[in-house]
Amino acid sequence: xxxxxxxxxxxxxxxxxxxxxxxxxxxxxxxxxxxxxxxxxxxxxxxxxxxxxxxxxxxxxxxxxxxxxxxxxxxxxxxxxxxxxxxxxxxxxxxxxxxxxxxxxxxxxxxxxxxxxxxxxxxxxxxxxxxxxxxxxxxxxxxxxxxxxxxxxxxxxxxxxxxxxxxxxxxxxxxxxxxxxxxxxxxxxxxxxxxxx
Numbered sequence: 746x747x748x749x750x751x752x753x754x755x756x757x758x759x760x761x762x763x764x765x766x767x768x769x770x771x772x773x774x775x776x777x778x779x780x781x782x783x784x785x786x787x788x789x790x791x792x793x794x795x796x797x798x799x800x801x802x803x804x805x806x807x808x809x810x811x812x813x814x815x816x817x818x819x820x821x822x823x824x825x826x827x828x829x830x831x832x833x834x835x836x837x838x839x840x841x842x843x844x845x846x847x848x849x850x851x852x853x854x855x856x857x858x859x860x861x862x863x864x865x866x867x868x869x870x871x872x873x874x875x876x877x878x879x880x881x882x883x884x885x886x887x888x889x890x891x892x893x894x895x896x897x898x899x900x901x902x903x904x905x906x907x908x909x910x911x912x913x914x915x916x917x918x919x920x921x922x923x924x925x926x927x928x929x930x931x932x933x934x935x936x937x938x939x940x941x942x
Contacts, residue, residue, distance in 0.1 A: 758783075760866075761802070761864070764866075766780045772939075773937065774882075775805070780805060781804040783802055783803055800817045802816060802817055803818060804816070814862065815860040816863075819864070819866070820866050820868060821866070821868070822868050824876075826921070827938075828922055829922050829924070830919045831887070832917065832919055833899075833920045843887075843894075843920065863882075865879055874941070878938070885932050889922070907922075907923045907926040908921060908926055
């Protein structure tokens with residue numbers, strides 16, 4: 746990339762801006778606007794606070810409405826899994842994305858900040874082609890994840906193709922929820938999902 750703007754971004758943020766956002770912004774639930782990656786508009790300390798405390802990776806800005814929303818983005822360079830994934834547990838026992846987002850959502854009446862939308866995207870390689878992506882309201886995603894976690898469903902999943910817990914070699918655990926499962930449950934609209942045929 747020769748553009749200094751994109752050189753200043755991590756690969757994930759750059760791919761979200763250049764490859765994912767042009768598709769996601771056209772989804773009915775998102776409704777356009779411009780994207781302002783947190784990495785490009787915040788100091789390093791404030792960027793870390795927005796990421797680690799609020800889970801916000803970018804701002805959606807639409808001056809015509811006018812409005813501004815926080816977005817969480819996860820860009821993966823791999824095969825298509827067509828799932829949302831949430832960091833659930835880490836070996837250190839520190840609070841994870843799962844715990845921190847639930848705390849913010851439960852305290853939203855106190856003004857706690859969290860991303861309005863969560864976007865998950867799969868590219869064939871860094872800087873490559875978009876294979877699939879989906880957008881869901883963060884509160885909806887975490888509500889169903891919390892409900893299933895409270896019932897112990899993830900730990901005893903009889904449907905690993907639909908949902909479950911994936912453990913990485915370093916011991917970090919991720920909850921994953923398949924998009925089609927969420928569509929079936931009425932929590933995700935198919936019009937807010939893109940899949941390359």
